[in-house]
Amino acid sequence: MYCAASNMELATISSKEEDDALVAYMKRNGYEKEPLWVFGTDLGHEKRNEAPNAAHFSWMSTGKPLGYSNWLPNEPNHSGAKMEHCLEINFLQGKWNDNECNTGSRYFVCQFQKS
Template sequence: MARFIHKEQSEITMDYVNLPEARSDSQQDGGGTSAVSGRKLYKLVAVSFGLLCILQAALNISLRLALVTEARCTNLTDGLERELIHFDRYFQEGWFYLRPSFYYISSSKKSWQESRDDCLQRGADLVVINSKEEQDFTRQFHKLTWIGLLEGETNVTWKWVDGTPLTKSYWGPGEPNDFEGKIEECVEIKFHEMENTWNDASCGDQNFWICEKMIAL
């Protein structure tokens, strides 16, 4: 009986002695698993952080592009609105439009220089004719009108009020001619049905006039 108890105690003692070893092995296995899990978690956090950075950068670029687009659209809308306001004002003041310019036809007569002064006060100048379309447009009003062409200092050349030389002309038959010996240094448009209607005239003559104001869109 005593032996049996001793043996049982011995087994119990042995089990008790072996128990820490078993726990130690278990702890070692658990530590290895924890280390592996920790490394995986670290990699997952690093990848997630990288993706967040890329997403944030893409979002910043998108927002910047959206702001730039909005600013451009706003500026375009504002500019278009201002131009429409200008257009409406010109039409109300009696201007005519032929792209890209507005034209004002006077209702009174003045000398060439007085006519130009009036145009300048309106933010314009006497008309400069650069095309057949513009020539046809300016002669349709059936008035004897001044245009922005005058004789140069050499008396053999003609220039426009914007400083450009005359390249394409629409002189009437026999013009320019300093008729009857008069000094005729300014140019008027006659309202004949023919295409070529320019005539040199004395700058002090009283004529209607045409102002031109270019509009940049």
């Protein structure tokens, strides 16, 4: 809601350089202890009971596949019985993880909407 109210959207990451810059910025500013939401999801791309697949994730703002990715080993995995459909950056490793979309409070990064 905050991003939309500011005429922005959750961030998308299209390269290793963008990913590295975002992680470095967050660490410099003291946000390295908690996961960070970005704008990736596999909602609407998986079939029922299908195993998680990184190829199913796309950017919500464009609907396009991620292209660049930086998943933790064995991710995405829908850990246990959870329905993990949203992408977060895990700052302990600086890598990506899938998690439940309604998982409590998370830091997030907005970007200006692309025209």
